[in-house]
Amino acid sequence: MCDFAHFLVAVLLCSSCGTTPFLSWERQIERRSCNSQVNCCVREGRLKGDDDGSRVIDACLDSIRDTGDGAHEAIQAAIDSGRARFKPEFAMRCAEQVGYGTCGSPSPQTDRDLYPFCGGRVVGLLWLGAACNPDAPVECQVGSYCDPATAVCTRYALDGESCATARCLLGWACNAQTLRCEEAEPVPSSVVTCPI
Numbered sequence: 218m219c220d221f222a223h224f225l226v227a228v229l230l231c232s233s234c235g236t237t238p239f240l241s242w243e244r245q246i247e248r249r250s251c252n253s254q255v256n257c258c259v260r261e262g263r264l265k266g267d268d269d270g271s272r273v274i275d276a277c278l279d280s281i282r283d284t285g286d287g288a289h290e291a292i293q294a295a296i297d298s299g300r301a302r303f304k305p306e307f308a309m310r311c312a313e314q315v316g317y318g319t320c321g322s323p324s325p326q327t328d329r330d331l332y333p334f335c336g337g338r339v340v341g342l343l344w345l346g347a348a349c350n351p352d353a354p355v356e357c358q359v360g361s362y363c364d365p366a367t368a369v370c371t372r373y374a375l376d377g378e379s380c381a382t383a384r385c386l387l388g389w390a391c392n393a394q395t396l397r398c399e400e401a402e403p404v405p406s407s408v409v410t411c412p413i
Contacts, residue, residue: 239293239339242308249315251277291353292339300356301341310334343370374398
């Protein structure tokens, strides 16, 4: 806890100097999420006797970074160019929430109800119809996304609306038969992989 407190102080001081600490926060959130998984392995007695959990943390971090690093760089570029805004107070609350996750909790990337502050740590500043970068999924304002086909901020389709050419709002899915948005099935809990 002391290390996390020191990290918070350093990042808040850094943010007051005009530096955007987005990537530092992302690394902290990733580490806390993986530490939470290790705690689950320990509680469930699923670590080998000589394993202190470092292998689980390393594997977890590798898995997250294999899928997220390109997006992180694009998001940082959007923040640097003024097309998105980083909210360190939301990132701090997200890191707190992730650190108190329960065993089998969904990840902050998939569950915005369980981790509401995680979804709001970066907000887009571009209006509907503005040109955007499809590789930076946060440039468009809330309720819209960057359409990869047109590179333009486009409104999400809502319940019952056509999803033939649009994405459904988060929490909704496109029905393959009707091509209409409908409430999505709950996201399954993330699987904690512990060495046996």
